[in-house]
Amino acid sequence: MPLNSISPIDGRYRKTTEPLAQFFSEQALMKYRLVVEGEYLIALSELLHSPPARGGVRGGGRLRRLSDKEKKLIRSLYDLSEQDAQIISDIETKGYKNIKATDHDVKAVEYFMKDKLAGTSLKDVLEWIHFALTSEDTNNIAYGLTLSEAVETVLIPRLREINDRLLSLAKKSAKLPMLARTHGQPASPTTFGKEFKVFSSRLEQQTYKLENLRISVKLNGATGNYNAHVAAFPKVDWIKFSKNFIAALSKKSMIALETNLITAQIEPHDSYIELFDIFRHINTILIDFNQDIWRYISDEWVVQKPQEGTIGSSTMPHKINPIKFENSEGNLGMANALFEFFARKLPISRLQRDLSDSTVERNFGTALSHCLIAYEYLLKGLSRITVNEKKVRTDLNSHPEIIAEAIQTILRREGIKMPYEQLKELTRGKQVTLADIRRFIDNLDVRPEVKKELKKITPENYIGLAPKLARL
Numbered sequence: 001m002p003l004n005s006i007s008p009i010d011g012r013y014r015k016t017t018e019p020l021a022q023f024f025s026e027q028a029l030m031k032y033r034l035v036v037e038g039e040y041l042i043a044l045s046e047l048l049h050s051p052p053a054r055g056g057v058r059g060g061g062r063l064r065r066l067s068d069k070e071k072k073l074i075r076s077l078y079d080l081s082e083q084d085a086q087i088i089s090d091i092e093t094k095g096y097k098n099i100k101a102t103d104h105d106v107k108a109v110e111y112f113m114k115d116k117l118a119g120t121s122l123k124d125v126l127e128w129i130h131f132a133l134t135s136e137d138t139n140n141i142a143y144g145l146t147l148s149e150a151v152e153t154v155l156i157p158r159l160r161e162i163n164d165r166l167l168s169l170a171k172k173s174a175k176l177p178m179l180a181r182t183h184g185q186p187a188s189p190t191t192f193g194k195e196f197k198v199f200s201s202r203l204e205q206q207t208y209k210l211e212n213l214r215i216s217v218k219l220n221g222a223t224g225n226y227n228a229h230v231a232a233f234p235k236v237d238w239i240k241f242s243k244n245f246i247a248a249l250s251k252k253s254m255i256a257l258e259t260n261l262i263t264a265q266i267e268p269h270d271s272y273i274e275l276f277d278i279f280r281h282i283n284t285i286l287i288d289f290n291q292d293i294w295r296y297i298s299d300e301w302v303v304q305k306p307q308e309g310t311i312g313s314s315t316m317p318h319k320i321n322p323i324k325f326e327n328s329e330g331n332l333g334m335a336n337a338l339f340e341f342f343a344r345k346l347p348i349s350r351l352q353r354d355l356s357d358s359t360v361e362r363n364f365g366t367a368l369s370h371c372l373i374a375y376e377y378l379l380k381g382l383s384r385i386t387v388n389e390k391k392v393r394t395d396l397n398s399h400p401e402i403i404a405e406a407i408q409t410i411l412r413r414e415g416i417k418m419p420y421e422q423l424k425e426l427t428r429g430k431q432v433t434l435a436d437i438r439r440f441i442d443n444l445d446v447r448p449e450v451k452k453e454l455k456k457i458t459p460e461n462y463i464g465l466a467p468k469l470a471r472l
Contacts (some may be wrong), residue, residue, distance in 0.1 A: 002014060009373065013373050016372060016376050017369040017373065019153075019372070020150055020154055020369050023149060023150035023154075024150065024364060024369075024415075026089075030032040031078060032143075032146055033106060033138050034077050034112075035142070037113060037129060038074045040219075043064055043244075043248070045064065045125070047067040048062055048233065063128050063150060064125065066125070069121075073122065074309050091112055092107075099111050099115065104135070105135075106135035107338065108137060114129060131232075132232060133219075133221065134431055141257070143361055143364070144217040145249065145363075147255075147272070147314065148250060148257060149253065150242070151210065151255055153469050155279075155368065155371060158375040159210075160207065162203065165198075166197075166199055166382075166392055167196075167200050169192075169382070170197040171470065172469035173191060173193035174466075175193070176392060177393070177459065178191055178195070178301070186399040188402055188405050189463050191467055191470055192465050193470030193471075196470070197469060197472070199246050199285065203286070206285065209278050210255075210279075213275055213278065214255070214258045215255060215256075215275065216258055216260040216267055216270065218242075218260045218263045219246060220238075220242060220263060222387060223265050223352050239261060243398070253287070266353055269347055269442040272346055273342065276339040276342050276343060277343065280336050280340065283333075283374070284332075286374065286375075286378060289378075290328050290332070293325050297385075300391050301387065301395070304381075304384050305386065322381070325381045328373075328375070328378040328381065329374075331374035335374065338366060342359075342364075345357070346360060346361075396460065402439075403457050406462050407423055407437070407454055414450055441455055
């Protein structure tokens with residue numbers, strides 16, 4: 001654990017957030033920029049190559065077709081070592097070899113590629129690297145790839161695992177009757193399984209939206225009009241090229257990239273906000289779940305298994321605090337605060353471009369790291385709980401007044417006058433027993449079979465279709 005880290009996501013929680021480092025570290029951003037620049041160079045060579053003229057001399061103004069060996073050489077740069085990442089950083093900040101400091105992170109990647117390829121057969125095509133592009137063309141596609149791959153390979157699997165745990169708990173406790181509370185007060189019973197199913201269903205719906213999202217990216221030059229592209233090659237269908245290039249980059253992704261043709265210098269980030277809004281919604285659902293579980297633990301309806309060697313309180317030896325759920329709740333809130341800021345900030349850019357979004361985008365990994373920490377801690381919490389069936393049933397049966405709804409509804413069916421008011425008089429603000437309710441039934445002017453029907457109703461069997469719903 002790096003004890004001198006400012007942020008806990010790179011310090012205390014580094015072990016948990018490590019899977020996201022390959023997508024959102026500075027080195028990772030350099031790598032994805034290299035991928036975009038390299039694949040763009042390869043795609044240009046396929047688009048613009050010309051056959052040799054007579055005498056073996058190629059026509060001017062055309063990029064030659066690259067050999068398979070040369071394509072492999074370009075792609076070898078994507079496996080960016082820490083040493084090579086440092087070279088890119090040096091090019092940006094202080095210079096490297098005969099390259100002066102760029103003070104520009106994307107230009108540093110371009111110069112790194114040129115330096116690496118200068119001594120190879122590709123030395124004649126170096127000026128085609130970053131041809132007709134603005135840095136945002138490279139950046140927005142790089143961020144699109146990182147978001148797509150990180151969400152698909154790291155975050156969605158955790159959400160699926162949480163949902164599997166919820167479904168397992170729902171099925172296991174499908175028939176266990178439980179006192180419901182509305183407005184914090186005793187209400188018509190439900191089952192523990194049904195309440196787990198509620199959260200599973202909500203999570204499933206939002207995860208489905210996440211899996212089917214598309215991230216918009218652009219490849220259209222300095223102000224979004226293909227100005228430089230058309231100036232150099234007016235007969236090329238650059239719109240078609242952009243679509244094909246972006247589709248090829250993300251063809252294996254669940255969360256695919258799609259081309260936004262109508263932009264200023266920057267892609268307006270609206271699809272990012274859609275992505276983050278889904279995460280914010282998921283996180284809000286899980287905050288709701290964490291708070292409910294916290295209350296169930298407080299009521300002793302849910303019991304946490306003691307873990308060997310752990311301490312609950314520094315002074316009270318008996319305690320097993322619900323810290324996994326509390327930690328999850330806190331990190332979900334942190335992530336959502338960032339997502340809300342992203343939603344306010346990123347869709348806004350002065351005129352055709354300002355750079356205030358750049359530093360914000362570098363915090364995507366921070367927000368998603370808080371998500372990952374929250375999901376992992378929730379999973380740990382879920383692995384350590386059991387439902388205290390005895391306590392749940394005891395507390396349920398201590399509130400027989402909750403069957404008043406059933407009784408007054410059946411009496412309505414039988415045409416009895418003002419049954420709601422009669423049950424209200426019997427139960428509201430009073431402590432009643434099941435015996436009190438049965439005496440009330442005995443005094444009703446209804447058929448004997450109706451009285452028998454009413455007396456069969458108990459807090460434990462008045463659960464409607466909850467068991468069936470829990471298993472849907």
